Amino acid sequence: MKVGIHQLHYFPWLGYMNKMAKSDAFIILDDVQLSDSSFMFRHKLLCKNGSEKYITIPFNKKDYMHRKYRQLEINSAVPWQKNHINFIKDTYSKAPYFKEIWDVIGGLFEKEYKTLFEVTNQSVLLMRELLDVKTKLIYQSELPETAGKKNDLVLDLCKEVNADIYLSGNGARKYMDVESFDKEGIKVQFQKFTLPEYKQIYTENFVPGLCGLDMLFNIGIDDSRELLKQTLQQKED
Numbered sequence: 001m002k003v004g005i006h007q008l009h010y011f012p013w014l015g016y017m018n019k020m021a022k023s024d025a026f027i028i029l030d031d032v033q034l035s036d037s038s039f040m041f042r043h044k045l046l047c048k049n050g051s052e053k054y055i056t057i058p059f060n061k062k063d064y065m066h067r068k069y070r071q072l073e074i075n076s077a078v079p080w081q082k083n084h085i086n087f088i089k090d091t092y093s094k095a096p097y098f099k100e101i102w103d104v105i106g107g108l109f110e111k112e113y114k115t116l117f118e119v120t121n122q123s124v125l126l127m128r129e130l131l132d133v134k135t136k137l138i139y140q141s142e143l144p145e146t147a148g149k150k151n152d153l154v155l156d157l158c159k160e161v162n163a164d165i166y167l168s169g170n171g172a173r174k175y176m177d178v179e180s181f182d183k184e185g186i187k188v189q190f191q192k193f194t195l196p197e198y199k200q201i202y203t204e205n206f207v208p209g210l211c212g213l214d215m216l217f218n219i220g221i222d223d224s225r226e227l228l229k230q231t232l233q234q235k236e237d
Helices: 014-021 080-092 098-109 116-131 151-160 170-174 178-183 212-231
Strands: 002-007 025-029 042-046 052-056 136-139 165-168 187-190
Touching (some): 002 014, 014 212, 042 080, 042 212, 052 080, 080 098, 080 212, 098 116, 098 212, 116 212, 151 165, 151 178, 165 170, 178 187
Parallel strands (some): 002 025, 002 165
């Protein structure tokens, strides 16, 4: 069984969904700490002038580095849902497939949430639905707790679900201890992914690395699914 492992991201980009789709099971790290530089509470979209802007879910930062991700509470004093609605509608309402996508995702901004996990998890589930990804999701919190960190944590999780292949992000190639996986009979593959370009509103030059909503608003569900299928042909070595 091929297993991918990742933190939750807020409406993740196509590379994240590619990794999920290439896996037989995808373990979501919800018992780890939040990383300030990650997309675990924010993501990027385009402004009308073609520049990039983060949309951020505010959270209570007291002792957050000593708490598990699923425990982090949203700062309800900030009207983040209203802010996100206003920005997305103002920027993308004239995109070719805005209504098609908003009809699916709009409800996320109308529900009440207590934790970051609740929001980002829902956004990932919506992306799975929109891109028709059927991979089984397993939450770290559902598995026996392990004391392992980084490489050891990933190895422990792979062993727990009887993985024989671990699909790693390519960026981990520098620090992964592949030999420790080999000793456990688990083959490490590094994800091969190149983001295809698509036409974006407000810019002639393609801007990569944006939230998955940018792709969906611009080219719609059918073409986004086709784009994902094309990337699945990028096979690991």
